Amino acid sequence: MEDYLEAIFDLDQEKKVVRVKDIAKRMDVKMPSVSSMLKTLNDRGLVRYEKYEYVELTRDGADVGEEMRRRHGVLHKFLTEILKIDDAVADEEACKMEHTLSSATLDSLIDFMEFIQTCPRAGQSWLQYFEDYRQHGRRPEACRARSEAFSDEFEKQVTPAKKKPA
Amino acid sequence: MEDYLEAIFDLDQEKKVVRVKDIAKRMDVKMPSVSSMLKTLNDRGLVRYEKYEYVELTRDGADVGEEMRRRHGVLHKFLTEILKIDDAVADEEACKMEHTLSSATLDSLIDFMEFIQTCPRAGQSWLQYFEDYRQHGRRPEACRARSEAFSDEFEKQVTPAKKKPA
DNA sequence: TCTATATATTAGACATTCCTAATTAGATTA
DNA sequence: TAATCTAATTAGGAATGTCTAATATATAGA
Numbered sequence A, B: 001m002e003d004y005l006e007a008i009f010d011l012d013q014e015k016k017v018v019r020v021k022d023i024a025k026r027m028d029v030k031m032p033s034v035s036s037m038l039k040t041l042n043d044r045g046l047v048r049y050e051k052y053e054y055v056e057l058t059r060d061g062a063d064v065g066e067e068m069r070r071r072h073g074v075l076h077k078f079l080t081e082i083l084k085i086d087d088a089v090a091d092e093e094a095c096k097m098e099h100t101l102s103s104a105t106l107d108s109l110i111d112f113m114e115f116i117q118t119c120p121r122a123g124q125s126w127l128q129y130f131e132d133y134r135q136h137g138r139r140p141e142a143c144r145a146r147s148e149a150f151s152d153e154f155e156k157q158v159t160p161a162k163k164k165p166a
Numbered sequence C: 001t002c003t004a005t006a007t008a009t010t011a012g013a014c015a016t017t018c019c020t021a022a023t024t025a026g027a028t029t030a
Numbered sequence D: 001t002a003a004t005c006t007a008a009t010t011a012g013g014a015a016t017g018t019c020t021a022a023t024a025t026a027t028a029g030a
Helices: A002-014 A020-027 A031-043 A059-082 A087-097 A103-118 A124-135 A140-155 B002-014 B020-027 B031-043 B059-082 B087-097 B103-118 B124-135 B140-155
Strands: none
Touching (some): A002 A020, A002 A031, A002 A059, A020 A031, A059 A087, A087 B103, A103 B087, B002 B020, B002 B059, B059 B087, B059 B103
16 A cells, blocks of 8 residues: 555656556556555545546545655665665665664664765765775775774774874 | 564574464464464475474475574664664564565675674774764764864875874 | 363454456547 | 547456464373
């Protein structure tokens, strides 16, 4: 149901009207599946739908759809930008995960990504370093040697530095 | 099915024998649900089960169970150690997510955590910093100011440092 | 051994979500 | 307008997984 509401929410913003066929295509299911789901969603007050007419979201339905959209976005971003998962795969995985995550976990994940992308120390260069780590195999020693100086300084937070030889 | 195999796999290591009742308790379902699932799993060659006897995993079944165990562990670790989700909640979420993740994504996640915990720059102090960030609200400015020096140096990778005043 | 309790199984139902095949409604066009 | 094509619906069935109530089996105590 959540998937349907998300799909309808998206289509609603992309197109003038939302039809059964569009939903079926978007979700990769057959039209009868859509028909019966629309009946269910209508009964539960999440869409307004009369046979052969266009589909409209109710307020409740739009809320659910939007929330799913948001979750999808957060997960997709994490999967592609941090874990460097292929875009299409990330889309699939996000689609499945978005239903199982609690709001608390999702919020934490958002915090995490904000932190990584807001703080230079945790930002782009850091991610690049992570990429190197993955590309060129596990090299904890090299990694340690390289970053020790920074790390030491960081432990002391704002204490002025005495550098060790790298 | 995967949940059942994971539960059986766990119980198998904890106890001498695995009974319907134990599985039901572990999974918080009623015994008839377990009975019928065991029939299904038996038909698919994932467990060996004769009525009223003890449950045994086949090789295939144990493989699935172990894989689920592994996934659960990775996710639980990420949720508790990085996102600082409450242990019990993390358990629930991991339980739901473990079925939806691809191996590729899971491997990336493992790499990510290995990296964070192997490299000092990305290690414990970094997580602590993330915690502060969450606890005391979003403070991108403070964060930027504090870590700029390290970040600049890091950009140049192994270039000897010329420190700026903090 | 016999009976009471604990454990497990069937029987039968329900919810969710999907499918194929056949039919009907609506839109297009000659 | 009639024929055609596209879109949507109904009918009927399958898979997964859950439950309650009733029944059967096993185990342990008297």
